Amino acid sequence: MASLGYFLDFNHYASNANQGGKLWVFWNIPNIFEILRCTTQTVSGWFKWDVHRVFVTFVYAKCSYVDRRELWHDIEEWTDLDQPWLVLGDFNVIRRYSERVGGNPQPFISTLEFNDCIDRCGLLETSSSGQRMSWYNGHGGVSRSWAKLDRVLMNNFFASLFPSAHFNYLSRKSSDHCPMVVCYDQLPISYGPSPFHFLNMWCSHDGFIMCVKEAWNQQDAVSGLLKLSVRLKRTKIALRAWNKNVFGRVDVNIRALEERLDFLESQLQSGFSEEIEDDFVATKTEIEIWEKREASRLGQIAKKNWLTEGDQNSKFFHSTINQRRNKGHINKMVLADRRVLNTAEEVHEEAVVFFRNFLSDVSAVEHCDFSRLIEKKISNEENLWL
Structure with missing residues (x-):
């Protein structure tokens, strides 16, 4: 041998x-x-x-x-x-x-x-x-x-x-x-923009509605569903920037406020001051607001994880799930004409070409009136506003 x-x-x-x-x-x-x-x-x-x-x-x-x-x-x-x-x-x-x-x-x-x-x-x-x-x-x-x-x-x-x-x-x-x-292969690098996640804690801030209105009510040169798509995308970008400026890192904000509260408390112990007392109460109230926002954020994440993972938390379970997820990665795609797409960029570009041709082929579209089958959920005024 x-x-x-x-x-x-x-x-x-x-x-x-x-x-x-x-x-x-x-x-x-x-x-x-x-x-x-x-x-x-x-x-x-x-x-x-x-x-x-x-x-x-x-x-x-x-x-x-x-x-x-x-x-x-x-x-x-x-x-x-x-x-x-x-x-x-x-x-x-x-x-x-x-x-x-x-x-x-x-x-x-x-x-x-x-x-x-x-x-x-x-x-x-x-x-x-x-x-x-x-x-x-x-x-x-x-x-x-x-x-x-x-x-x-x-x-x-x-x-x-x-x-x-x-x-x-x-x-x-x-x-x-x-x-x-x-x-074993190198896992494919993440392709495309990161998904947009709406955080419930945004609703607790007074500036949230104003941020949405400013982004939504801008004039657009398009109409129909394209107009809705443009407004949704613009609102998403505005909310991301607003979240970064207003909320930043919630845990960092809470830590800074707690340090300020400790400082004000030590000053009050040295001698009473009405101005310091007001600042102390205001800081304490602000901490409570931020802690509620953080609890809302963590609670939303916990619910999301439970919905996807259930109450199974064993290492064996997670290893099994990871194997299933990794099978979902598309490393290449073979088309009907035998062309091979080897990267995510090529798959993306081919999909854009396919749907552009498909949606622009008027002869393949049959126009039907489904108005009698669809129940109205919003008024005409609301529809025009949207």
């Missing part, structure tokens, strides 16, 4: 052959793999590259579900590891019946024990691309079968450190299994 490593251009290797296994791990400097333990079905150790350090368990499972029980026990021994952990390889068992096509069904107990091991270890399924099934028996006719026997699992520490981690099933060549390549 040392000669095979040399042939593959790897100068370091490890194996569980002495334990009766069939696993071989190859690596090159400057990458480092420190073996911690070998069993008949696993090779475990620390894999180090750049500044990263990840505990990896390589798996080559037995074919019998009875023999695999030893594997599940070996994996579960690392459950309390508070470090990034990756478990990958050929598990020789599926997690659900949809992961097998053709052939004889596996015993239900084998799938149940595999899933129980994953749950007890708090492992997550890493997303994959490429082939849907990783193993093919090479038979012909009705005895041909496929199954997803190879996979990559990770704990929540790994998912937090590498939120974009995924693996690819490459094409099968001489083996009946698909090679797997684990990789």
